[in-house]
């Protein structure tokens with residue numbers, strides 16, 4: 442593993458692409474200071490050039506060199522949640538070029554907790570641009586096998602790190618315009634952020650500048666996904682029969698061949714979600730029926746991803 446990390450850091454220095462595990466999802470990494478490396482990253486992802494990418498660091502001190510300032514709120518969140526599944530959006534410094542920020546005046550920075558990610562970032566020594574290691578618009582990968590299935594030979598090296606523990610992308614908080622705004626919910630909840638800040642966190646205003654995490658088709662399998670209230674699941678299954686694939690809390694129904702049973706706790710559910718969607722997608726049914734989780738704060742991030750998957754196809 443140590444040799445692989447050293448080789449991965451060399452590949453990044455040479456302008457190559459390395460997929461690596463993080464605690465949220467696997468990332469596709471490139472040297473964030475290299476225009477050509479980042480251009481290749483965007484080409485492989487199939488991602489529009491005006492979509493900003495998150496830059497990853499081994500520690501907060503180095504991360505804040507890429508921002509114009511580190512306001513008290515950013516320091517407080519970094520101290521509480523880094524390393525971990527949190528991305529901070531702040532005004533950028535001269536270190537952050539247009540090609541990583543999508544020409545925005547801000548930059549997204551994160552210090553991941555996964556030991557392999559940390560070792561890679563430490564060995565590389567500076568910022569690594571890394572979107573999720575899937576093709577644009579598809580479900581994020583939570584294992585090295587998912588990455589290989591999506592990106593195959595287009596990536597120079599895939600580092601192994603086991604299944605991602607969180608399973609969904611990091612919480613993103615925008616601090617670049619003063620008061621904190623939650624751009625993307627994740628394992629770290631709005632309530633946890635508010636407790637750490639001692640101040641309210643606003644939800645994203647739909648009229649705010651666009652960012653792809655908030656855009657149309659994201660996190661979507663090829664098979665149409667439908668969110669179904671628990672009481673309506675039976676009726677929907679009766680309509681589709683064997684042409685339905687089902688993701689549910691309840692026990693399998695014999696009319697359905699592809700049925701995955703999900704955990705009743707939100708963290709366990711999030712951990713399994715993307716792998717489950719991939720598995721059901723591969724069944725090539727007419728629809729993936731998802732028994733809707735409760736509309737409760739603990740389920741905020743999972744509901745967000747399910748709604749995107751359901752509106753995405």
Ligand code: TXA
Nearest residue numbers: 465467468493494547548549572573610611652653654
């Ligand atoms: O958990 C994660 O965040 C994973 C792992 C690999 O770290 N990365 C990830 O990256 O999800 P990506 O590129 O798939 O999603 C990045 C999100 C996008 O919604 C993007 O718009 C937002 O971060 N973002 C990045 N920089 C931003 C900025 N300056 N302002 C607003 N949003 C930004």
Ligand code: MG
Nearest residue numbers: 572573581610
């Ligand atoms: Mg992504």
